[in-house]
Amino acid sequence: MLSPKFLALLEPEDLKDKVVLDVGCGAGRLAFRLAPRCRRVIGIDRDTTAIAQAQQRAAAERLANAEFSVADAEAVEYDPFAPQLIAAHLCMSDAIIARCARALAPGEYLVFVAFHVDQWQETGRPSRFAYDEARLASVLRENGFIPEHLEVEREVTRFGTVQEGLAAAAGLEDRWKADSRWQRYVEFLERGGRTLTRSHLIVKARRR
Numbered sequence: 001m002l003s004p005k006f007l008a009l010l011e012p013e014d015l016k017d018k019v020v021l022d023v024g025c026g027a028g029r030l031a032f033r034l035a036p037r038c039r040r041v042i043g044i045d046r047d048t049t050a051i052a053q054a055q056q057r058a059a060a061e062r063l064a065n066a067e068f069s070v071a072d073a074e075a076v077e078y079d080p081f082a083p084q085l086i087a088a089h090l091c092m093s094d095a096i097i098a099r100c101a102r103a104l105a106p107g108e109y110l111v112f113v114a115f116h117v118d119q120w121q122e123t124g125r126p127s128r129f130a131y132d133e134a135r136l137a138s139v140l141r142e143n144g145f146i147p148e149h150l151e152v153e154r155e156v157t158r159f160g161t162v163q164e165g166l167a168a169a170a171g172l173e174d175r176w177k178a179d180s181r182w183q184r185y186v187e188f189l190e191r192g193g194r195t196l197t198r199s200h201l202i203v204k205a206r207r208r
């Protein structure tokens with residue numbers, strides 16, 4: 001689900017004459033939501049399957065102002081897309097922030113959701129894309145952004161048994177098994193742990 005708090009930060013923006021870049025767009029759920037409100041929305045993602053799905057949906061819905069391309073968001077520059085607002089939902093890194101800074105003009109906005117370091121802390125392994133509040137604010141400032149909104153959105157699911165804990169993470173099992181997080185989570189449950197934490201940073205930052 002797209003965070004309602006994140007969507008609320010985009011809500012006041014008048015996008016009708018603007019080009020919006022959606023970084024790490026996946027199958028385009030954010031881009032499709034923004035398309036009716038903006039002149040043009042461009043989604044980029046390195047996942048070819050997700051981009052093909054987004055392109056098929058844009059064609060099926062006859063959306064002329066939604067475009068999707070395969071790109072490594074940490075390698076390409078964004079200024080050729082000429083974005084006037086950049087959005088990203090759960091795809092953020094220092095390299096992406098630096099590219100956003102080079103592409104946006106003063107006064108334009110970067111609005112995003114990033115993984116917080118407490119995301120799935122029960123697995124003992126923060127994502128390489130995760131930030132805490134202080135580091136994120138500092139990276140934004142170093143890149144010429146003024147953070148106008150920076151909030152942690154946290155949800156801790158609690159359960160009574162190991163089985164409920166395993167069920168709570170069922171959709172994550174394959175991904176976590178690939179990098180030892182599943183084993184660590186099982187050990188956490190066996191030691192009596194009964195939580196699963198979801199924690200995101202919701203941010204709106206203005207280019208200086």
Ligand SMILES: C[S@@+](CC[C@H](N)C(=O)[O-])C[C@H]1O[C@@H](n2cnc3c(N)ncnc32)[C@H](O)[C@@H]1O
Nearest residue numbers: 024025026045046047071072073074089090091
């Ligand atoms: C958690 S998913 C979020 C997808 C989408 N924003 C959404 O909310 O539905 C993260 C996305 O970032 C993409 N991604 C991660 N690193 C990337 C990179 N370096 N360049 C482009 N896409 C990247 C992944 O392929 C994935 O689609």
